Amino acid sequence: MTDQKKQMEFKVDLTPHFDDVFKYIGSYNRHFTISFFILSLVYTSAGLDATAVIFLLPNIVHWCRVEELDNHCVEIGLNEYDCQQMKSKYRHHDDNSTTINEEYCNQYNFTAYDFASNSSFKNTPTLYCQNGFEYDNSLYQTSVTEEFDLVCENTYLISLSLSLEYAGLLIGSLIIGNIGDRYGRKPTTVVSMLLWSIFCVGTMAAQSYWMYTLFRLLSAICATGGYITAFVYGCELVSPSKRSLAGSFLNFQWAIGYTLASLFAYMIQHWRYRLLAMLVIQALISVLICM
Structure with a gap:
């Protein structure tokens, strides 16, 4: 009985863990570090997209x-x-x-x-x-609020669109995280970013409020799945002792996205062109991750 326990303990001790790789390559690896910085750009794009809605659906006089x-x-x-x-x-x-x-x-x-x-x-x-x-076009030459007349008796549609977008964030966090565990972080992140870009094109081409809201819902599902998977994937690329710092850095990238959203809103007065600029950033990030 004692020999069986020793054999079981010995087998448990030999169970491989992903973090064991850092014992051989060290806490710093150039390839892992570059990959981490590229993945962190997903958070920049996510912060940009999350804040952009403020300027897509503004309250306008x-x-x-x-x-x-x-x-x-x-x-x-x-x-x-x-x-x-x-x-x-x-x-x-x-x-x-x-x-x-x-x-x-x-x-x-x-x-x-x-x-x-x-x-x-x-x-x-x-x-x-x-x-x-x-x-009043002194702040925005065009906006979703103006184009679809989301004022007066239609004001509630702004809140409805935002609620459905946040529902998309919930759906994405529940579904795509599990897909990443099953099929791999990198392919899940890349596919999420590509779908996110496609739905961004759909949003940009929307000719009605309901089409706009549908594509924003689908974009939210892919966006949250993309940056949750990227967070886990990014933290796995750094040693356990550096993961708290890595998580903080990813949140810092989110803040940069917030700042960029304000800059885009100031420089690009048309809401469709603003989405086009976001689309270009998302496509470039997808290409970098694939490399």
Whole structure:
């Protein structure tokens, strides 16, 4: 009985572990270190994508598009700036609104109003915006909020899109991590990045709110799977004594992605072109990982 226990202990002691490789190659290996830095770029891309949604779905000042006011600008020969100044005097403001997206959802009914009379219009009946909206483009030339009119009664669609995107993060973390354990970290990371890029193209080409939301959901699934797998893969490339530092460095790369998102939003005013810049970064990272 004693001999059997000794044999079992001896067999357990000989069980190989992945970390045993560092006993032979040392805590520093040039190839592993370069691979780790390349993988860390996945976190930069993930931070960029996670923050980009703030600039894709911003709260934008908007007003009702009133045909009577547009016609009046033409009649009296106002330029674009003076026309906007004139319109601001005739806009209806909801004092009970709680967000920017709900402030200007109604307009005065100017159908029978005589602008030449200069009479008070405050008692003029109001109605919901009849001809769509105009937007303040001083910060963003285009955005998802503006393109799909996610204001007033459609404001809830912004929260819905964000909720579905976070649901995608949950789904990806539950599924793709297990796929990485089964089929390998590197192929899972590469495939996740490639699919992430493809869905980014779909988002960029979206012609409706629901198409945009669907592709953002799919992108979130691949994104979270990609950076979770990359985190584990990256930490396995460094010795156990350096893994706390490696994890901190990966989070630092995420912060760099956050910063880049703000820079992209400042430099690229069109939301589709902004996604195109993100797509280029993701594609380059995928190529580097494959090398």
